[in-house]
Amino acid sequence: MAYAEKxxxxxxxRKTRWRGRYLKPDGTWGSVSRDDNKQPFYTERAARDYAAGLETDVRRKTFIDPRSGRITVAEWAQMWIESVELANRSDKTYRQRLRSVILPKWGTIAMADVSEVAVKTWEKELRTRYxxxxxxxxxxxxxxxxxxxAASKVRGDNPVPTLKSRRRGRYKGKQQKDETVLATPRQALLLARNAEKMRGLVGYTLVLTIAYCxxxxxxxxxxxxxHLILEDHGQxxxxxxxxxxxxxxxxxxxxDPKYGSSGSIILPAFLAELLRQVLASHKAEWVFTGPKGGKLNTTSFYEEVWRLWADGHEAMPDRLGRPSRLPYLEAVAGIQGIGPHGLRHSMKVWLDELKHPRVAVEDRMRHVLGGVEGVYSHTTLPMELEIAADLQALWxxxxKVVVDRREWETPSRPREKDSPKLISQKSPNLENQDQEDETAA
Structure with missing residues (x-):
């Protein structure tokens, strides 16, 4: 039974201090000398009542040892990060956020002393810097x-507000403008043609594979x-x-793919044929090779390659007057700033507009449906084949020739000196394509 002692x-x-004694879950005696506000006990009754409350928590199996909360955030973070199973990229991200932002602020503070108000104030300050x-x-x-x-009983609650609990103070309405840049099938084709001018058949097919798969x-x-099955045996x-x-x-x-999202995707007929041509054009193990036949290098892909395909590039001679190593590329109208992931979003929109079953669309995106819908919805082969047929129709x-709107714009890419890494490659399969009819470095 709980009691107090001087x-x-x-x-x-100018007061006598007391501490409460209580029985812990393992049968040993624990002691507590401060209340939840970190104030000492100056009366016998206050110490005894607090200790009795802890014994009640023990009986209800909600007990949290007050001493556990005295561990610092840095000490807990070190134990915690080693216990979390994360993919390589996520593990690096978590450790970077801890090392660079979280621990410099909270590392020396006891876990029990981190309050929700302090966290909210800190988050508000972060938004002015990042x-x-x-x-x-x-x-x-x-x-x-x-x-x-909280689950490990280090402290009783989570001081970091959830998204739902942030609806306090000044109301911020939902952002009206969707900043995701989407492409139509026609714009994806034009983007692929820009890629063809720099990387030939490989670049052309790479863009279309992202867009249609x-x-x-x-x-x-x-x-x-x-990873390619280019012979159709009924599947x-x-x-x-x-x-x-x-x-x-x-x-x-x-x-493994992100979130373990492995999958099998039926190819539209045109894309299957393009991929056959790509495999026949080289002997590398990779489907999409770099300019010299090796594996694609993504280190400078976005700035030095993709941005040129989407935003265009002026063919400028160097300072010695020699011709540009890069072809002149016009920007595809309406999709400036689009990234490779924007084409993934675009395919989802195309399939939604075609009213395909949600389960089949999400399956092609390699998403997992949650709840009852995810339990009882299933994708069938006819659903997959119908999606592939509709994507073929979109292609x-x-x-078809477009005459009622402008499809190209002046390159928005700043004039820069040529990069020796970006040598144009012509496609023997596509260089004679009639131009009127119509995410890798």
Whole structure:
């Protein structure tokens, strides 16, 4: 049974200090000398009542040892990060957020002393220093860390507010403008033609594979020959998503797709034929090779390659008057700023507009449906074949001549000196294509 005992005389407060004693879950005696507000007990009754409350928590199996909360955030973070199972890229992200932002602020503070008000104030200050997406990532790491701390009985609650609990104070309405840049099938074709001027058949097919299969750029880089089934035995020609390219400990490696989202995707007929041509054009193990036949290098892909395909490039001679190594590329009208992932989003929109079953669309995107819908909805082969047929129809419609609107714009790419890395490659298969009819470096 809980009781109190004297601890000595507090000269500063001119009062006797007390501590409460209580039975812990393991049968040993624990002691507590401060309340939830970190104030000492100056009466016998206050110490005894607090200790009795802890014994009640023991009986209800909600007990949290007050001493557990005295561990610092840095000490808990070190134990916590080693216990969390994360993919390589996520592990690096979590550790970076802890090292660079979270621990410099909270590292020396006891876990029990971190309050929700202090966290909200800190988050508000972060938003003045960093971009919203980065702040969201930091807060996500902090939230998960404290969730696990509460589950491990290090403290009783999570001081990091959830998204729902942020509806306090000045109301911020939902952002009206969707900043995601989407492409129509016609714009995806024009983007592929720009890629063809720089990277030939490989670049042309790379863009269309992202657009019509919804692949991530890391999955494009990690695509091998054995991942393509280009003979139809009644199941459709297929692309197998089995791996993605990542750097692990600074070295290139093949790892599982993001979130373990492996899949099998039926190819539209035109794309299956293009991929046959790509495989016949080289003998490398990778489907999409670099300019010299090796594996694609994504280090400078966005700035030095993709941005040129989407935003155009002026063919400028160098200072010695020699011709530009890069072809003149006009910008595709209406999709300036689009990234490879924008084409993945675009395919989802195309399929939604065609009213395909949600389960089949999400399956092609390699998403998992949640709840009851995910349990009882299933994708069938006829659904997959119908999607492939409709994508083929979109492709064929995109080849038609457009005369009622402007499709190209003046290049928005700043004039820069040529980069020796970006040597134009002509495609023997596509260089004679009639121009009127119509995410890798």
């Amino acid at each position: 601890r000595g005389y507090d000269k500063k407060a 971009k919203p997406r980065y702040v969201k990532s930091v807060m996500s790491v902090l939230r998960v860390m404290f969730e696990d701390a 919804g692949l991530r750029i890391s999955e494009i880089v990690g695509l091998r020959r054995e 459709g020609c297929r692309l197998l998503v089995r791996a993605q390219h990542q750097y692990v400990d600074g070295k290139p490696a093949q790892v 064929e419609a995109s080849l």
